[in-house]
Amino acid sequence: MEFINKTRKHTFLFCLTVILLAAGSVPLHAAGKMQSGDQQVSQQMRTITGIVRDAEGLPLIGATVQIPGTTTGTVTDVEGRFIIKVPDNQSRLTISFIGFIASVVDIAGKSNVEVTLKSDNSEIDEVVVIGYGTAKKRDLIGAVDQITSEVIESRPNPSITRSLQGQIPNLNITMRDGKPSRGASYNVRGETSIGAGGSALILIDGVEGDPSTVNPQDVESVSVLKDASSAAVYGARGTFGVVLITTKRVNKGGVKINYDGNTSFLTRTVKPSFVTNGYEWTTSFLNAYYGYNDYSASDPTTINNIFPFSRSWYEELKRRNDNPELPRVSVNEDGRYEYYGNTDWNKLLYKDWTQATDHKISINGGNDQTSYYLSGRYFAQDGIYRYNTDDLKRYNFRAKGQIKLRDNLTIDNNLSFDYSKYHYPLMSYGDELIQRNLEHQGYPVAMMFNPDGTYTYSSIYNGVGDFHNKTSFQDENTLNVRNTVGLTYVPVKDVLTLKWDGTYGYKDYQKTRVNRYAPYSEGPALFAEKGQSLRRMWNQETNYFSTNFTANLTPKLGANHSLNVLVGGNIESSNRINLYNRRDGYLYPGKPNFILMDGINYVMEERSEDWGFIGVFARANYSFKGKYLVEVSGRYDGSSKFPTNEQWGIFPSASLGWRISDEAFMAGTKGWIDNLKLRVSAGTLGNGNVDPYSYLETQTVSKTSLLLDGGFQTQTSMPTLVPDNLTWEKATTYNFGLDADLLKARLSIGFDVYRRNTTDMYVSGPDLPQVLGVGAPKGNYADLKTLGWELTLGWKNRFDLAGSDFSYNVKFMVWDSQSWITKYVGNEIKSLSSYYEGQRLGNIWGYTVDGLFTSAEEIAGHASQSKIPVSKGKILLPGDLKFRNLDEDDEIYRGQNTLDDHGDLSVIGNSEQRYQFGLNLGGNYKGFGLNAFFQGVGRRDWYPDIESGYFWGQYNRHYGYYPTDQVGNMWIEGVNEDPNAYWPRQRTYLANSTSKPMGVKNNRYLQNAAYVRLKSMTLDYSIPASLTSKLKITSLKIYLTGENLWTLTGLTKHTTNFDPEVIESGDGDVASNSNEENGYSYPMLKSYTVGVNITF
């Protein structure tokens, strides 16, 4: 791929114009008419014979022939023939067949009938939304998948993102936790770029947008363009796939009103379980503490920083534990409270159940001249925190309309409005994850309240008391307004269509954090406060403009030739302003407002980001007899994010398709192969995801945090290092695909295999000696190869069951991808701490553990483990982990930590999510419908990161959680010296750093994070029309839905404290500790929903 510079772009424009004009001069033909089937009837009494064929005249084998209202019937034979006896007066027969529209045949006065069944609107005739248009699925030669509204309906989720998870092969959506406001980036086909990164471009009705702003009820279809060929018209914006969310069409004729309402009851999928007996916990605390200190230290003087420990307190704790009648709090000679609690802090933190409500209404109608679609939604979900609970409210409105100005000129408008409010509890003194704070301050011996009802210091410090006190919180308000106006002009009917649209979008995101002092007391007369008196407000305002123009030419070239040419242009521009204000000192703490504050310590910051994109594109599809399909497309892109000499790039692609099933030599398979198509495509796209201005050396300006010369001074400092030759990252995709519909469209198969090469990735240079004093500058240093495949198997059928129609469907999807680094400049020694050429992404290097040491002799005879210290004095004892000496030298170590010299390290697993799958099961019978959707990951290794207290417990910090999973499965001297215990000699600080025996990755604590989950199950019942029609109701359905009802995961072998979907690091919205503290996030929720759907 060559980049052309500015001077060549006019040549390109010229070419486009020529294509457009040349195409316009091609002779035009009128389209042929579809033929409808004939019916012939002959007369003979009592016995009727006949033949059933499809539209192409081929016999249909196994079609059902039935006397209406009875169970009497037969099926057609291998030639499509049938014989049936009917009563004299019988005048009609029903003929039905899967994939075809059932037909009622008049047999009055006839003895022989020939029936032609019309194809049902089956898979292959499905219309699929593609870039700047639609196509029939049968004509697609790119890798495109689409789902329609039915997979989203009846899912009571806050946003469609959760409902889409697992529904489209290789659309990878990972929801890192269960927070109702949680968004997700949409990944298509695995690892995109280790440099600039890149997720799929998400377009809502053709314009970039945020899926969480879409009312699920509005969604007509979601289509994913996966390969370069199908995404080429989006150029550098669609490098790593495009997700097209299309809202419902404006219908003509009649007024249709639909209401859907439901209410849900939610609870945590996983409730982490910890020892809550104070004495048991403290005994374990001491054991871990002494383990780390080689059993030679003095008693700790505190449990953590604020909770005093002494031997006499511990003895008193035992006494009170043995005698539960004794009070849990006493006052010592200093007038301070002493606590002897058995507190279950998690129970205090979380509710058992919470609730959500969802109301959606839409009105659709119109006539030939004007038509409209109006919808609204109110969604509210109460949080899972017990006190000062989080609370999400979301409002959606959409108004779409269309006016036909003239026969060939239509104007349409699409307005959407989304507003959401999210309240979230915070701690008085800072931005901390409560799950982490509970690890550090939520010991069972601490208590929530003092005897006089005041908060304890611990409860304010760990946050549960703080939440109860309700004075610190965060409020987020998001407003999205968007309007698109479009114009469609058809100068030549069925031949040339011109379209233009323009969009203005406005987004205002406002986040306010209020921290106020929280009161507590440490003794009957020792009142104090913790926290700060601080108000912070972030305001982000985005103004977005875009415009698209397309000309679509479909000349009539005769029956055998079909050509579709699209040319167009696209401009986008975005301006974002971020304001940040901070001030402290509330005058009236009950009224948090910047005016009612007196702190002279305040901050006002303004940041902005501008970017612009221009692209022109063209696409031509040609097909010969519907058998041979060709598509070429390309886009010429300009981006403001690159230096002037690199702003423009051209990105071409091509694809070929072959409908083998239409070939003459396949005629013999007509009976069972309905459609068989091979597809192949290749194309290159540039990745424009680089941060704006990243090619410029800039200096940031800020205020000092110090007082200098009497005030906070404005300061600036050195710029970061910037490469001088920055250029586009490119992604080249090769795709091979196969689509098949078999057995009268009962069985459908879709299979794609692809390879994506991401080249010139913009990554950090290799690690340089630290004395450089700045991170190594980024550059186009690396290439990546991703191989993957996706398979979809669908089966649907219907049959008669006890006189009623029973239909069911099964759709199984499985997909996979793997990535390798194919080039990485600068890490020639192949250090494992950086990327290196040949590296398989996700590989986990770690030590191998050979169980626990059983004797001092064994330790003495083993290689030194002093570089993986178990304790302060690095003294190994029986019960400690024994690392395997792979390289058979005299110490356990990582050598030079390179691919060639990695000491005792080896690849112990891979963290990528492999073999992801989705399984949809559905059935309908007598108005009842049952749908189940399973989703999962077939293989994934997970090594719990450092500071993941839910897993490591007191091996991480002695004052931390004591998981019940560890009880009895831990090597404890004199208590449980079991060499087969999963957990080694108890010592603290073994997991809080990557140089420690448990913090360093090893095979023993590598977890199997594969899972299968019943993501959703819905049972619905449609009230028979005979009942509803009296109420002028077209349809009335009631439904019960469950989300996340059942899960099977390999994790539970060693820990029951994790949901397999919440194993990432803690909630970054509150505090960010990347790659630490796995699981310290908002719990995943399961829900039970009851709802009703009415159409008038």
Add this chain to the structure above:
Amino acid sequence: MKKIILYSFLVGSIAFFSCEDLLEKEPIHEIDASGFFTTENDLEIYSYSFYERDLPTADDIAKSDGTSDYAAINTPGTFLSGDWSSVDQTGWAVSNWSALRNINYFLMNAPKAAVSENVLNHYIGLARFWRAVFYLNKVQTFGAVPWYETAMQPDDPELNKARDSREFVMGKVLEDINFAAIHMNETKDTYSSLVNRFTALAMKSRICLYEGTYRKYHPELGLSDAGTWLREAANAAKELMDAGKYRLYATGNPESDYRSLFIAEDLAGMPKIAGEVILSRVMNTDSRVWHDLTWNFNSPTNGSRWSLIKQFVNTYLMRDGSRFTDKAGYDQIEFYTEMKNRDYRLSQTIRTEGYYREDGTIAPPDFAVTLTGYHIKKWSLDDSWHDGQGQCTNSIPILRYAEVLLNYAEAKAELGEFSASEWNETIKLLRDRAGVSGSEPASADGYLKDTFFPNISDKYLLEIRRERSIELCFEGLRYQDLMRWKCGDLLASEKLSWKGIYVPAKDVNYDLNGDGKADVCFVDKKPSSTTSGVKYVIMGANIKLSEGTRGHLIWAWGIERKWEDKKYLRPIPESAVLLNPNLLPQNDGWE
């Protein structure tokens, strides 16, 4: 109509290409580095980043002496009591070196600014001041380190160079600090928050005294020019003394003048204090810039329970100038009596008789906090509200004129040029302020020599070291003093145990501050009936009496603190060697 629409589409599509400015986006909230360094203002705002990155914090100053010979803490650090290696060592990350790059980037680019030579030299001097401080710290930690004076590019071969010798690096440090001490302007801000020529002189006296004594007491380095450095130290200090811009803060209130320096908030409103404080880290209530030292030093849990040890407290003189350790039975005196008539700095450094909090409550040493009975109050505000809040607003002196006097005295004494006139210019001034007789000692102090400095016989030198440790107690200099004097062994538990006050008997209530109320009782088990206000200190694994039923309190006797001579330097971190093996060989003993 058709044509009009068709053409307008075409024109529209062509018009796309006139939107060139759509693709020209400039950063909005950042400065383009290529146009920077033109005005004096550019130099000034850049220079504030040096302070932001390098100015010591309140913790650096007030807590560092927790690792020193004269303090006991709740748990000794791993460096002394555990097994330390190059894997444990930090201080060589990119973030540790970025301050140097920031300085060097400035030095390379500042000359582009269109400013007078004086102005340019002032800012160059400021940058070099901070570079000298940066490298002093690196040399103190690692010994030989690579010297850099440019902001390097990634392909610079210098990145992989070997370490430069200590001699070379310190030579460069001297050049830097000399430039600052000559070229910076003399303007002093009323907050003592900015560096000027005198700050550079004061810093120079510290650096040169450090290096001079280090070379003198570490003959294994084979460097014979200790004298040159000591001369530079003395000259720098003397120049500052002679300039007359700074003087000790003394208002004739020996019982409070010393502590005023450490609890003053706004130096701008206290010009006399600002007259002694050469550089400080400024705290301010209204601006909500504060620290939590009062909390740290008065909480049983939020801090290390820093406490002075008996052996050091013994070195505080009587006000008449006589030695406490010359008194008969000095080692078996009860706390209340022990504190009587001592150097007024003692009662301003630790809690003694007559210490009241702001609300009028009398505050004896609190055994929930102190380990030894010598409860440090030097940095603590009197308002007990601060005991639970990190909102203290006393500014932190980083460089004081008192230190300059001590630097001068020590340099002169080490040069053998110390006599009565030097005594009167330095030690006498400090003792006068503290209400201690300023007369010279008649002889070398045997206690000081035996307990701390067996290799020192010079009476002046011993007195200067005494004075330095008392005057600068818990100001963050002690550890490096021990290193340069080659007294690391004082950190070992076998040399100095963590000894506390003398306790004549167990199970007896003691009044520590003479207010007639019992404050503490040392017991084996908490009695069933207790006296209100009495703290019961239970003997056990952590704490015992040296004679069993009586004697000195001994803290943490179960933990050994070990000293080996290799600990004078830290090992080069493993992570540094991995990226640049030329940093090897490792420092002696750390291979």
